[in-house]
Amino acid sequence: MLDTARIRAMTLDLDDTLWPVWPAIRRAEQMLRAWLKDRAPATAALLADAETAAVIRAEVVQAHAHLAHDLSAMRRESIRAALRRTGEDESLTDAAFDLFFAERQRVELYDDAIAALEFLAVRHPLMALSNGNADLGLIGLGHYFQGSVTARGFGVAKPDPRIFHEAAQRLGVPPEAVLHVGDDATLDAHGALQAGMQAVWINRSGIAWPHEGPEPVVVEDLTGLCRLLA
Numbered sequence: 001m002l003d004t005a006r007i008r009a010m011t012l013d014l015d016d017t018l019w020p021v022w023p024a025i026r027r028a029e030q031m032l033r034a035w036l037k038d039r040a041p042a043t044a045a046l047l048a049d050a051e052t053a054a055v056i057r058a059e060v061v062q063a064h065a066h067l068a069h070d071l072s073a074m075r076r077e078s079i080r081a082a083l084r085r086t087g088e089d090e091s092l093t094d095a096a097f098d099l100f101f102a103e104r105q106r107v108e109l110y111d112d113a114i115a116a117l118e119f120l121a122v123r124h125p126l127m128a129l130s131n132g133n134a135d136l137g138l139i140g141l142g143h144y145f146q147g148s149v150t151a152r153g154f155g156v157a158k159p160d161p162r163i164f165h166e167a168a169q170r171l172g173v174p175p176e177a178v179l180h181v182g183d184d185a186t187l188d189a190h191g192a193l194q195a196g197m198q199a200v201w202i203n204r205s206g207i208a209w210p211h212e213g214p215e216p217v218v219v220e221d222l223t224g225l226c227r228l229l230a
Contacts, residue, residue, distance in 0.1 A: 001217070007178070007198065008173045008178070014130040015131075031103045032099060040083055060078045069151040105139050116223065129164070159192075160191070175196040188201065
């Protein structure tokens with residue numbers, strides 16, 4: 001059961017909570033390949049092969065394990081590695097990444113996202129808490145939030161309790177006064193519970209809770225979250 005009387009602030013995941021992230025990433029990857037086609041055609045062809053692109057990314061993850069929490073850095077290094085593999089101009093890396101990053105921000109919100117944000121923002125201070133590299137300012141949602149804590153900026157990723165505690169500290173409340181909401185059973189819901197917060201799991205797919213021990217409150221969408229808190 002959710003103890004709404006304890007809630008003094010909320011943290012909110014972004015990708016796959018406010019919008020589906022993979023359509024934006026796939027579109028950004030398409031734009032990246034199209035941009036590279038005129039400048040580094042062999043690299044564009046290399047990245048068009050999903051299996052090869054996955055191998056390159058896995059190699060980058062292994063070589064740069066210290067950057068695993070920083071998806072922007074991993075993407076940049078994956079582009080650099082692909083250019084290096086084909087012998088094409090590695091100086092294209094930054095411009096290529098900037099194009100990818102800008103396109104990645106062109107997300108399509110879930111139908112109930114704006115109404116939910118308007119509902120939530122007038123009730124509790126909101127802090128974005130994300131492992132991803134979405135930019136709320138570029139997306140146009142920054143005014144709903146008090147701020148944002150990202151794995152990239154903080155240095156560790158969910159479900160590490162430290163990033164949840166950092167968000168609570170920035171909100172000026174103890175972890176037990178925070179409700180965290182997100183779509184990922186492990187990174188969001190389980191992580192928040194382990195950090196001493198309450199949690200609501202947005203489970204759009206209706207999958208089973210994968211962990212032993214306490215389960216979060218479950219809703220199927222943002223509208224269900226608002227009904228829960230009304």
